[in-house]
Amino acid sequence: MHLLNKLSLFLVFLTFPNFLSISSESFLCPVLAWGGEEREYGRDGHNGNEGRKGRKGRDGQSLTVFTDGSPMNLELSGEDGLDGEDGRNGKDARCGNQNWNVNYNLRGADGGNGGNGGDGGDGGNGGSLTLHYTNLADLRNIYVRAEGGRSGRPGRSGYAGEGCQCESRNWKKNTCTGTPGNPDYSCQTEEFSCRHGKDGRDGRDGRDGNPGSLGTLAIINSPEPLSPDQPTATVAMSQLQGRVFNLSKNQWQTRSGAASLLAPGSIINNQYREFVERIESSFELVWNAPRSITNFPEQQDLTLTLQDNRQVKVDFPEEVWVEGTTSQQEGITKFIVSNAIHQKEVTQLTRADFSGNGTNLTFSLVDKAGKSNLITTEFWLKYRTARTSAGFRRTADYRTKYEGNIPQELVKRHNNHFTLDLGKLPIESQYLKPGVAVNIQLVATRSFGERSTEQKIDWKGEIRR
Template sequence: MLLRSIAPLGLLLLGSIGVVTTDVPRAIACIAFDWDGDTETFGDDGYDGSDGRNGEDGRSGPNREIVADGTETVLDLSGSDGEDGEDGEDGDRARSCRQPRKTEYNVRGAPGGDGGDGGRGGDGGDGGDLTIYYSDRADLNKIYVVAEGGRGGSGGRGGDGARGCDCRERDWDVEICETVEGRSERRCFDREFRCWDGDDGDDGRRGTNGRSGDLGQLTLVPGGEPLPEDRPSATISLSQFGDRPVSLSRHRWETQFGATSLLAPGSKIADEYREYIDTIAGDFSLRWNDPRAIARYGDIPVALNLVEAGKVEATVPESIWIAAAVSQENQTTIWTIDRILREQEATQLKVSEFAGSRQDLRLSAIDSAAKSDILTTDFAIVYRSTKFGDRLGTRSNYDVRYQGEIPPELVELDYNRFTLNLGKLPIDDRYLMSGVGVDIEIEVTRSLGDRSAKQTLIWQGTIR
């Protein structure tokens, strides 16, 4: 206890803001005292106000297509205004704010509730777009159009924060008495306690205003007739290709400025407009030369894209490997598929045999996917071995005897079986003998066209 520890010195220190010296058993000093750990709250917190509802966005104006024939025409394609956001609710005042009296601890009033945030204003709707088909450009001046965007709604007002509980009595003294250890007397002193008002709630934030809508845009098509729908791209599975080519087309447009100068005076529409130039077209035809049936790969999607007049670009997913030739006959792009496989089919090699010794040491691997006739296959090896008679163990027990590519002349292919003649690699004969422990790591690289994948084969054991 603080009082006992300093009593023999005749000095009483409380906190860091008051000092009293005394030699009498009863201290009569009153000192300020403020320890957060001795503070309790009275009253109930006020409830926060609810946030205001966001305003609804305005509707966009209708899009219209008309033919200019010299008739005076009035069009209202304006978007509607966005709704205002609702105001946030005010917070509630703290409740049950009766301050307890003469407590032996500090007290603080409960805080008031925060005000709710105002709702966001709704965005204004965009003006509608107008497409005009015309034969005589002068007829455009007979068309009056208003395609303004709607105004954005105003953000709602934030609610007011409410008051917390207030103190009725700011400070008071309480006599504290304690028995001095080892003595029969009691020592008493006055301690001052305080009350702080509860915090007022924060005011809610005002909601943001909505964005005003954009002006509608003008599109002009010379000729006086609507354009047929174009098809600049398509995705078709292999099984859907038939004898007839797939036809693609793309309308070409030119961007210009000065839309309002073409229409009736006072028209309101975006200044930038586009005008039709022409339509380009191209056909795509698929020829299947792979010996496997197309139905085996029928689910594979082919993405077609018309890149210029008469030329179509075809792509397949990265997981599909294709060896194909592209040719052009007039307006038709011809895609001839010679070989095709899925990427996972390229990495299906498995070690099937490890046999022989010295110059006849060989390792065989089987291609379980049976794609070795269409893939380019390269091998690289890390050949590790123990010394003769050493036991097999972890890789740290082995030393590298050769690392590098296996020359193509040391690789034999019989249908889907690869035989690697390891005994003809430049490896000291001592490490090719029967009884030597080996750890072999073979990296296989398989390629078709510009696609490739790697697979690692591991074999560990003793040369027989």
């Protein structure tokens, strides 16, 4: 009821603006309003710096020793990783005194975030030890300590800085406009507020470093150092003809029980490598292809890899497809190239014709590269038809009537021209009639030598009347 009385009085003022005399201006109640603008007071605190990561410990020394039975004490342990630094604390906001006698809202400045602690450094790995021997028992006189270094501890996080706190949360400010005694004179009271600034976030503790790994052992039953090996080679096409390439490989086997070979108490990885033999072989390329090797890019490289069976595997560049045979004669691997084509020549099939109807319906293609006498080709088909006419069909109108491989007996090749007997596939006759809109989706798998690729052909048309 009290609210209705106020509303009635307000309506009277609106309807009869001259209802009151000029002398009654003190009777007017000021209008209460809330300010919308908000400003920050103070300055945000700076974020704390992050702690630096601890340095990785140095790896242990790696040694090659030729044993003669003399006792030895070898320290090959990795160093410990250093601890990460602590993150710095975030700074408190710089607040000063809050000026609350203003006609806008206030928000206190925020505190800075604490810095993250630095991660601990990784421990260094134990060193590697290679022992040459003629008497395996001599290794029992060698004490080895090849521990991994301990991980560094993480740095601690920095604490958050505090935000500014409001001294006064709410206040009112009276604002008048116009000239006292005139009808345009009015006053309103605005209410303003202050929000506390936010405290920053504490940082995150760092993470432990990783401990270093144990050192490794390799043993060689020979008083002589091993020759360096070259198990692979990369050769430009232009350098192939008339040259023999030598490859070598030191062959090892992995065993368990390294510490049992050494002096009691030795600390080293349990698995060790033992030298078995040295493999050497050569490679020669014999180019008997009708097309000259100079027809292929000289800058293209092939890779030679010596395998454990002493044969050399050759990998030609992707752009060069070859067909050939490998022979092994007196330590020389020969690869004899009988044919070679460019990769781009494999996928140049294009539609030539779509003719006939019923059981005589055919789809023809031509190989623009003219290499189909060398390339093996297999076809996969999705045959789709639509009810709508060819000029107004949409993709959604098509329905699949056949999907699968095309048998080789239905594929006829004459030089570089292919004819696919679609009418002899198990497709209902009503979908082979003149006027039927069709979508032919072909996948041709083209193979040459040890490589193959796919070419997709998508064509839409109509069976001729």
